Amino acid sequence: MNYILVVVSNNKNDEVNFLCEYYHSVIPVVLASPFFLLANYFLLPVVVLGLCLMTVVLCGFDDAGFAFSSITRDNFAIKSGVVNTTMCLLIKSISSPSAFFTTVDFAITFLLLAIFFYEEMWEFIVFLLSNWFMVSLVHNYVTKRWWRDSKMFRSSVHRIIWLRKKMSQPILGFKQFSLLNLRWPLVLGLPSMFSLVLETAPVPKGAKYAIMESLVKHIHDGTDLNNGSSVLVNREDLLPACRSDSLAEVILTWHVATTIMEAKYSPDKGKQSKASQYHMVATRLSKYCAYLVAFHPELLPDNQEKSERVFEAAKEELKATLKCAPYYLLCWRSRVDKVMAAPNREATAPWEDGKVVHNGTKLGNMLREEPTRDDDTQREQTWKLLADLWTELLVYLAPSGDEERVMGHESVLVQGGEFITVLWALTTHTGITRPEK
Numbered sequence: 001m002n003y004i005l006v007v008v009s010n011n012k013n014d015e016v017n018f019l020c021e022y023y024h025s026v027i028p029v030v031l032a033s034p035f036f037l038l039a040n041y042f043l044l045p046v047v048v049l050g051l052c053l054m055t056v057v058l059c060g061f062d063d064a065g066f067a068f069s070s071i072t073r074d075n076f077a078i079k080s081g082v083v084n085t086t087m088c089l090l091i092k093s094i095s096s097p098s099a100f101f102t103t104v105d106f107a108i109t110f111l112l113l114a115i116f117f118y119e120e121m122w123e124f125i126v127f128l129l130s131n132w133f134m135v136s137l138v139h140n141y142v143t144k145r146w147w148r149d150s151k152m153f154r155s156s157v158h159r160i161i162w163l164r165k166k167m168s169q170p171i172l173g174f175k176q177f178s179l180l181n182l183r184w185p186l187v188l189g190l191p192s193m194f195s196l197v198l199e200t201a202p203v204p205k206g207a208k209y210a211i212m213e214s215l216v217k218h219i220h221d222g223t224d225l226n227n228g229s230s231v232l233v234n235r236e237d238l239l240p241a242c243r244s245d246s247l248a249e250v251i252l253t254w255h256v257a258t259t260i261m262e263a264k265y266s267p268d269k270g271k272q273s274k275a276s277q278y279h280m281v282a283t284r285l286s287k288y289c290a291y292l293v294a295f296h297p298e299l300l301p302d303n304q305e306k307s308e309r310v311f312e313a314a315k316e317e318l319k320a321t322l323k324c325a326p327y328y329l330l331c332w333r334s335r336v337d338k339v340m341a342a343p344n345r346e347a348t349a350p351w352e353d354g355k356v357v358h359n360g361t362k363l364g365n366m367l368r369e370e371p372t373r374d375d376d377t378q379r380e381q382t383w384k385l386l387a388d389l390w391t392e393l394l395v396y397l398a399p400s401g402d403e404e405r406v407m408g409h410e411s412v413l414v415q416g417g418e419f420i421t422v423l424w425a426l427t428t429h430t431g432i433t434r435p436e437k
Contacts, residue, residue: 033136041124129164173202174419176284177291179252179314179357180259180339181332198291203419207281210391211423215432218395224435225396228254228389235385240351241363247302248310249356251289251393256339256360258286258386261367263336265379278383285390289397292420298408299420300397301434310356317357340365398423399434 060067089106092099127133137157140147147153176199218225227250229242241253262283267276292299297307319327321342322335330338339345339361347365352358367382398420400406409421427433 033133034140037127037133041127128160134160134164171202172208172419172422173200174284174288175199175291175295176201176287177294178259178287178332179255179290179294179318180335201284201287204277204280204284206277206387207285207391210281210387211395214391214395215426215430218432219430225399225432226392227396228393231385231388231392237366238363241359244353246306246310247300247397248293248297248307249354251293252310252314252356253360253363254386254389254393255286255290256357257363257367258282258390259332260336260340260361260364261382261386263333264368265382267379267383273380275380275383278380278387282383282386282390285387285394288419289390289394292397292418296408296412296418299405299412299418301400301405304404310354313354314356317355321357394420395423395427396434399427399432400424401428401433 056067057064060070086106089099089103093103094100137160141153141157217223223230227242227247229239232238232242241257242250244250244253262279267273267279293307293311297304297311300307318339322330322338326335326338339357342361345358345361345365347362347369349358349362351362367386405424409418409424412418412421
């Protein structure tokens with residue numbers, strides 16, 4: 001199962017990379033061929049060099065010897081050396097305005113040349129190691145016998161494959177965001193800038209394994225995807241947290257509850273146990289789903305404007321609960337204490353529609369009451385419940401066939417892609433769909 005998990009995860013990540021190169025490639029996919037490599041990076045420079053030499057000869061009135069000798073004889077920079085010329089200009093520029101402006105022109109010319117060669121080399125490397133160029137090489141190798149018989153071609157392919165294997169493979173990761181750690185950048189309306197400073201955590205192996213198990217279960221049993229309610233079959237008291245018609249509300253409610261559990265009942269960091277594994281899966285999936293609500297509502301099944309309204313309402317509710325100064329200044333653990341100390345947030349308080357902070361705090365208190373005694377088994381069961389719920393909820397978010405969601409996945413590819421895009425590709429190919437509301 002672990003081997004299958006790794007293979008499927010890597011294959012789907014590669015598939016998303018193929019898709020990213022298709023939409024946002026340096027070179028169009030139709031040109032990703034050995035012929036284009038030869039023509040653009042080898043033959044074209046030769047042609048340009050030939051034209052430059054022809055221009056030099058024409059400027060010398062067909063006297064090639066005079067033209068080429070004058071390049072070094074009449075050009076002070078080449079005759080004296082680029083380094084000596086640069087040092088001389090820098091010294092003279094202090095007292096001579098003409099030398100100063102010559103230095104500026106020289107620096108701009110050198111910078112433009114450096115940028116040109118850097119871009120050309122980088123484009124060549126990206127093209128040579130791209131997935132689609134590798135597909136073109138394999139296609140030519142399979143379909144053309146004389147390519148297979150060519151030692152040079154076989155050697156080139158083997159070297160490119162060896163180089164690709166030596167390159168570090170990207171680690172599948174996702175952004176982490178906590179509603180209870182929300183601060184001023186997002187309040188000032190700068191979500192895109194704020195997302196750049198968010199922590200990026202690797203997807204835990206336990207989360208990958210749990211997601212694959214959930215998908216296999218739905219394929220094998222034919223059961224419909226759900227927003228986590230199937231995990232709460234024996235917990236009728238927790239089901240109201242999943243009954244909202246807004247997925248954003250469900251996500252943020254459970255996210256607040258998970259954050260409370262993380263602050264109050266996190267397993268010991270140095271202790272490797274099942275509880276710590278479930279804790280990592282639950283907290284990281286919780287923060288990623290909250291990140292999707294805050295920064296990429298276009299990837300969620302809900303209407304984008306509806307999700308945005310839910311998030312804005314949650315911010316206002318959090319600010320009203322914490323008051324102004326604590327909202328901006330307190331750390332997240334102090335915020336958790338203050339939210340839990342707010343009136344009518346105990347486990348017996350009634351559920352309130354649209355109040356995700358209130359409902360999340362109530363839910364957190366209900367979960368917090370379970371492992372009150374020093375019972376590792378009970379604590380492990382609570383974290384397992386949260387891990388299973390977040391796994392089921394994330395799997396529920398992944399499949400989508402409507403045009404708006406597909407365009408959303410396409411738009412995030414240029415930003416490096418999202419973990420949910422990998423799951424979207426996986427569920428699309430396995431035929432897993434979300435039931436219509």
